Amino acid sequence: MARSRPMKPETLRDELMRRFRTMETPVQVGRWQIELLHPADPESLLSEEDFERDERLPYWADVWPSSVIMARHVAMLQAAGKTMLELGSGAGLVATAAALAGFEVTVSDYYEDSLRFSRANVQQHTGIDPAAQLLDWRALPPSLPRYDVVIGSDVLYEKAYGALVAETIARTLKGDGRAYVTDPGRIATNDFIAETTQRGLHVRTLERVAFNPEASTRQMIDIYEVNWAGMRFRD
Numbered sequence: 001m002a003r004s005r006p007m008k009p010e011t012l013r014d015e016l017m018r019r020f021r022t023m024e025t026p027v028q029v030g031r032w033q034i035e036l037l038h039p040a041d042p043e044s045l046l047s048e049e050d051f052e053r054d055e056r057l058p059y060w061a062d063v064w065p066s067s068v069i070m071a072r073h074v075a076m077l078q079a080a081g082k083t084m085l086e087l088g089s090g091a092g093l094v095a096t097a098a099a100l101a102g103f104e105v106t107v108s109d110y111y112e113d114s115l116r117f118s119r120a121n122v123q124q125h126t127g128i129d130p131a132a133q134l135l136d137w138r139a140l141p142p143s144l145p146r147y148d149v150v151i152g153s154d155v156l157y158e159k160a161y162g163a164l165v166a167e168t169i170a171r172t173l174k175g176d177g178r179a180y181v182t183d184p185g186r187i188a189t190n191d192f193i194a195e196t197t198q199r200g201l202h203v204r205t206l207e208r209v210a211f212n213p214e215a216s217t218r219q220m221i222d223i224y225e226v227n228w229a230g231m232r233f234r235d
Helices: 009-019 048-054 065-074 093-101 112-126 161-172 189-198
Strands: 022-029 032-039 083-087 104-109 131-134 147-153 173-183 201-211 219-228
Touching (some): 009 032, 009 112, 022 093, 032 112, 065 093, 065 219, 083 161, 093 112, 104 112, 112 131, 161 173, 161 189, 173 201, 189 219
Parallel strands (some): 083 104, 104 131, 147 173
Antiparallel strands (some): 022 032, 173 219
């Protein structure tokens, strides 16, 4: 897969900061503090034309709790020499954590601007320009690379996404690979579990994590681990 055209981190950041009203959100991930650049007002990105065409909404521009949990999870994985594909890279929090951990990261999303923010954040924190793939789960390219690790954070928020995410994982995960999905209990979760099984994959709940456990209202995030049938899960 061809890498995106190399750009200096400040060049891409400057481009985005000219086009968008941006902010930086600090997120502690292991020993790293990531200053995540992202749009300050995601609602301002709503497009009636995009919604009428395919009900597209700019969910990518928010910093979701599931992405924070995923970033902290991938930062603890064995990364040396391994490739990783992120499904729905958002503004690049998880991709940045994965690159810092040592993965060779490919970011993918339905929005080109998501890919730009993801690249800018990975570049800013690591000096690496990650590969980027504009990807529509409803129309996957006939030939997709396979990766050691495939991840997705809060990607089951529409009913149809259970089957779509399961199929995308099945199309992109190596035979001995692992996929991880963080999910706060979205509408497509049960369908996703069923669809992975139908495709010869195994799924288990690896961990349930409380996001902001000190807050009065805690959000519970499940981390699902997926592998191919016949492959043992690693404890």
